[in-house]
Amino acid sequence: MHIVLFTHPDFLGSQSMPRYASMLLKGMQERGHEVVVWTPKARFYKLPLMKSLKKWLGYIDQYFVFPIEVKLKLRNCSNGTLFVFVDQALGPWVPLVKNRNHIVHCHDFLALKSALGTIPENPTSFTGRQYQNYIRNGFSIGKCFISISKKTQQDLHELHLGKIVSSVVCYNGLNRPFHSLSSVASRDLLEAKLNIVLSSGYIMHIGGNQYYKNRIGVIEIYDTWRSNYNGKIPLVLIGEKPSDELITFSQKSLFKEDIHFITDLSDDYINSAYSGANCLLFPSLDEGFGWPIIEAMASGCPVITTNKAPMNEVGGMAAYYIDKKPTNTAHWQQWKEDGANMLEKVLSLNTFQRNEVIERSLNQSQKFTTEYSLNAIEAMYKEIKLIV
Template sequence: MTQPLHIILLIHYSLYSNYGKSMLKFSALIAEGMEKRGHTVEYWKPPVIVGALGKPVPFLFKWLGYIDQYLIFPLLILWCKRNLPPNSLMVLSDQALGIWVPFIKNRPHVIHCHDFLALRGSLGEILHHKPSFTGRLYQQLIRWGFSQGKCFVSVSNATQTDLHRFLPAPAELSKVVYNPLNSPFTPFPSHNSWSELKGLWTGGEGKKFILHIGSNWYKNRLGVLQIFEQLAFKEPEIYLVMVSKPTRELLAWLNNHPQLSAKVIFLQNVSFNQLQSLYSLAEALVFPSLFEGFGWPVLEALSCGCPVLTTNAQPMTEVGGDVANYISTYPDSEDEQLNWAKQAADVLQEVLTIPSDLKEAKKKERINHAGRFSLEHSLLEYERCYQDAIRIAVG
C-alpha cells in the first residue's frame, strides 16, 4: 500500500499560450491520475497581476509577465510552502519551469523533463535554431534552476541523455517514463472518417494521401515536401496532407514546384475526431523530424493502425519500435538532401505497395505495439517515482 501524497503541481503561467494544449493535458493527466490513486493534488501557478497590464503591447506583455512569474510567484512559493503537510511533494510539470527549483529544492520534489531543444539551441548545438541573446540568457537561467533539482522523470531516453549532460552532478533519481496516449486514438472505419472530414477537406473524399502533423521548426516540413516530390514521380495520384499552417518558406517552395501545389493540402483547426480520421485514412504518416522530446504523432498514428515513416534516431525509434519504418537523419547539405529524399521515397513506396494480404496483419501489429504506452502503466511509474522522491528526501 503506497503512502497517500499531497502533490503540489507547479504549472505554466496561464497568460502564455506558447506551451499549448499538450502541456495543459499533461498536467491534467497527472492530477486526475494521482487523485484516482488516492492522492490529493493542488495546482500552483503564477498569478496574473502585472502581466495583464501589458496585453495590448506584445513586447511589454512578455516582460511584464516575467514579473509575475519570477518575482511575485517565488515569494508566494516561499510563503505558502511553510505550512505544507509532511507528505507533500512538489512536482514541476516541465523542466522549462526550472527557475522555480531553487525555491523548492529543500522540499521533496520531482521535475518532469520533456525536451531540451531550446537549451541545446542556446548552446549552439542546433544549426536550425539560433535564439536571440535574451533567449540564450533565459535558457541558461532555466538550466541554472533545474540543475539544483534532485529527482527527475524524462519522457524518453533521448531526453534523459540530454538531462544528464546538462546536470553538474548525477541526479539522486532519474527515471524514464514514456508518455501515455493522452487521448483514445483508435482506427475509424473509412466511411465514418470521410464523413468527419467533409467540412475540413472539400473534395478530398476517396483520395489517397500521406500525412504530416506538426508546425514546429524541428518537424522538418521542408523535408516532407522533398520526399513528396520524389514520391509523386512514382505515385502521381497521391496527395500530401499537412496539419499545420503554411509558412513563407513552404509557400515559396510550392511556388517553385507548381505541378505539386494543388496536391499539397494544409489543414488547420483540426478536431480530435478529424485527426483520428486522418490517421485512419492516411497511407502513411511521414514524420522526418530533426529532433523530438517524445514524438506524439508517431504513437497516435500507430494507435490508429497507420504506417509510419520517421527518422532513425531516438526518441522516434523508442516510440516506433520494430513496427515503424525508418530513414536516415535529414542532411544539412543541399546536395545530399536530394539523395536523402529519393531514398526516403523508395522506402515509402515499399510501405504503400505492401501486398493486401499483409496489410491487416501489419495494422494489428502497429495497434498492439501502441497499446504498450498505456495510461495506467505511466501513472503507476509516476507514482513510484513520487514515492521514491519522498524517501530520498527523508533519507
C-alpha cells in the same frame, strides 16, 4: 500523498504541456492522492500594453510575482508534500523547494541544446541563450527526475550541472483515446469537414512550424515521390498556420494543388485523420518523445519516421525508418530519394501486408497507454525521499 503540481501559466498558449499536466492531475486524483495546482496568474501580462511587451510582462508574473506567492504558500505545506514540476522548463522555480520532496518531469532539451550551439539548424539569440541558461541553472538544483524517453534522460545527464540522486524513464501515455477506425468512414468524415477530395487516401503529417518538425522536408519527400512514381494522392499537413517560408516553398511545388494545410482542426477529428491516412510521414529532425508516432499507430496508421532516438524508441519494430535529413546540402537529394522510395514501399503494401503493419502498430501502441504511464509515475512519486 499530498502533491503540489507546478504548471505552465495558461497565458503562454501551449497545448501539449497543459494536456500532460491535466493527465497527471486527473491520474493522481483517481489514484486517491490529494493534488493542487500552483501556476502563475496573468497580472502584469494582462495589462493593456503593446504586444511586444507581453513576453516581458509574462516573465514578471512568472519569475518575480509567482515566487513570492510560492514562498507564502510553502508555510502551510507539510514536510511530506511532494512538489512536482511538469516540465524542466519550469526550472527557475525548482530552487524554491530544493530542500523538500521534489521531482522534475523532463520532456526535451532542444531549446537548451540550440542555445548551447549544438543544433546548427536552430541558432538562438543572445537573450534566448541567457533565458535557457537561467532555466538550466534552475533545474540543475533538482535532484530527482522523470524523463519521457531514454534520449531525454541521456540529455538530462549531460546537461545537468549538479548531482542527480534519482533518474528514471517513464514513457508518455496517450493522453486521449485513439482507436483504429474505418478508413472509408474516416475519409468521408474528413472530406465533408475540409471540402477536400480524400476518397483515394492521403499522406498525412501533423505538427507545428518548429524547425525540428521538418515540414519543408515532408514536402520535399512528397514532391520527389510524385515525380518518381505515378501516385497522385494528396498531402495533408495538419497543425498550426504555416509560416511564410513554408507557404512560399509549397507554392513552388509542381504539385501544389494537392498540398493542403489544415489548421484549427479540433481533437474530435484527429483520430479520424490518422485512421483515414495511407501513412503518417513524420521525418522529424528531433523530438522529445514523438506523440504523433504512437497516436498514428493506435489509430491503425502506418508510420514513416526518422531512424533516430527517441523516434525509433517509440516506433520500435512497427515503424518504417529513414535517415535524418543531413545538414550538408550536397546530400539532400539522396535523402529525398530515399524518403520517396520508402514512401512508395509503404503506399504499395498489399492488403495482407498492410494489415500486418497495422497489427504490429496497435501492439506497439499498447506499450504507451495512459494507465501504464501513470502507474510508473505514481510508483516513482512514492519512492521520493526528503533530500536536504
